[in-house]
Amino acid sequence: MKLSTWMICVCVCLQSSSAKLPEARLHDDILYGIDPYVRPVSDVTKPVNVSVELFLISVIELNERERSMSSLIWIELRWFDEQLAWNTSKYGGIDSSRVPFNRIWTPDILLRNEIGNKKGMQHTNFIDPTVRSTGEVFWWPGKEVKTKCEIDTTKYPFDEQECTLEVGKWYSDDSKINISSDTSKVDISFYEESEEWKLVDTDVKYSTRLESELKFSKNLFIVKIERRSTFFIANIILPVLLMSFLNQLCFVLPPESGEKIGMCMAIFLTFAVFLSLVGNSLPQSSIHMPAYCIYLVFQTILGILTISSEVFILRLYNNPCWHDSCFSRFAIFVAPLLGLSLGPITTKNEEDIVETKTSKGFAEEICRKVALKLDCVCGWLMLCCNLTFTIGFFLFVNV
Structure with missing residues (x-):
């Protein structure tokens, strides 16, 4: 009985072994x-x-x-x-x-x-x-x-x-x-x-x-x-580039319009809001600061200088204190440097010349001429600075 049981177990083991997959x-x-x-x-x-x-x-x-x-x-x-x-x-x-x-x-x-x-x-x-x-x-x-x-x-x-x-x-x-x-x-x-x-x-x-x-x-x-870079050019670089050249239009607007400062502030605020929107998308690195960040700082400074120069030019153009004013003295001093003539002076003695130069009509005319000339000079100067820095930025990043 024991022998038969042992033989059955051996047969079952051999059968299960042979039944395994290769x-x-x-x-x-x-x-x-x-x-x-x-x-x-x-x-x-x-x-x-x-x-x-x-x-x-x-x-x-x-x-x-x-x-x-x-x-x-x-x-x-x-x-x-x-x-x-x-x-x-x-x-x-x-x-x-x-x-x-x-x-x-x-x-x-x-x-x-x-x-x-x-x-x-x-x-x-x-x-x-x-x-x-x-x-x-x-x-x-x-x-x-x-x-x-x-x-x-x-x-x-x-x-x-x-x-x-x-x-x-x-x-x-x-x-x-x-x-x-x-x-x-x-x-x-x-x-x-x-x-x-x-x-x-x-x-x-x-x-x-x-x-x-x-x-x-x-x-x-x-x-x-x-x-x-296509996405970044269309959404980050191009808007900043266009708004930067809008600053130069402030110098084209005549002082009599009364909208020069309003236009400058509107452009500057638009630029500031746009910078706050794109600021998070810019790489924040002090080791390798992006040249574009420096370009944005330059455009911000250029916008501040545009507003400051326009404020000074309008103050000079609409000078309320014609007699013995520092703006009048500044206009008389700068006029020859800007190529402006002080006009013919027909008085005979120096006292009359001084009196003519300090008269209201003379000071008013010189201040307005100098203001208009400064408006033109500052506009071209800002445009040249903007073009130079913009061209320099694109040359740097593409070399």
């Missing part, structure tokens, strides 16, 4: 006895050679304030593990199979300049590597990453940025793991264009550093991007 038997065989913390090398003095390739899927955001770049990437890791090789004929011709990443050895590869607590390739949705019958292991972890990026916004919004994704090892030095890249460019086969940034070029470099007499190497995947 891939299940493969996993049982190749993963049996493997320690995921032991490097897959027979000679412990040699490193594990890991090939690293980076696939750029998209550039999500470039944050000028945080000096960071958010992007979606895939990383392809390849290495050989002799313990995972098998004969395909024993397992139904299976040539490759996915295995749990925590059951085999995986390199401690991570993005060294990644921002956040969840660093490393284990914190991804695609963490299970694929093993081939030759023992070659492929791992394609993909994730959205935020990495540090040295951002130079001096030429905003016509700037180009160069961000680096540093792929290296966390604790293993080069004697344990040797990383390399077979290509000189970042793979952009699956790249999706960004609405704000245009991909210009990519590059791959190799870097090594010494730490406590140990060598640590890393691959630098460089991404060069250019800001698409």
Whole structure:
């Protein structure tokens, strides 16, 4: 009775074993006895050679304030593990199979300049590597990453940025793991264009550093991007440019109209309100201050000078105190410098000349002539300054 029971158990076990799927038997065989913390090398003095390739899927955001770049990437890791090789004929011709990443050895590869607590390739949705019958292991972890990026916004919004994704090892030095890249460019086969940034070029470099007499190497995947400036030109630069030239129209308006100061203040307030609206969209950096911010400061100063000069010109034009007034003296002093004639003086002695120059009619005429001339000179001067600084700004950001 006992013998028959034992025979039945053996038959059931053999039947259940033979009923297993080939891939299940493969996993049982190749993963049996493997320690995921032991490097897959027979000679412990040699490193594990890991090939690293980076696939750029998209550039999500470039944050000028945080000096960071958010992007979606895939990383392809390849290495050989002799313990995972098998004969395909024993397992139904299976040539490759996915295995749990925590059951085999995986390199401690991570993005060294990644921002956040969840660093490393284990914190991804695609963490299970694929093993081939030759023992070659492929791992394609993909994730959205935020990495540090040295951002130079001096030429905003016509700037180009160069961000680096540093792929290296966390604790293993080069004697344990040797990383390399077979290509000189970042793979952009699956790249999706960004609405704000245009991909210009990519590059791959190799870097090594010494730490406590140990060598640590890393691959630098460089991404060069250019800001698409059409939106910023239409919504930020062009309105400011048009409003800046409106200031010059204040000098065209005649003083008799009584609207010069009102027009200047209306333009200046419009400019101030617009600056408050676009201020949050400008990069806030003191290290690399955008040239456009300096251009806005210049336009603000130009608007203040326009209002100040118009106030002085109108005060000179409508001088209520013609006799013995500092404005009258100023007009008489400046008139020859502006090429204005004081008019014929037919008096015989100096006392009559002085009396003529201080008379109300004479002072009134000279003050108005000087005011009109100053209005013209200041208008051309402001226009020349505005043109010079505007042309200089566009030449600087496009060189």
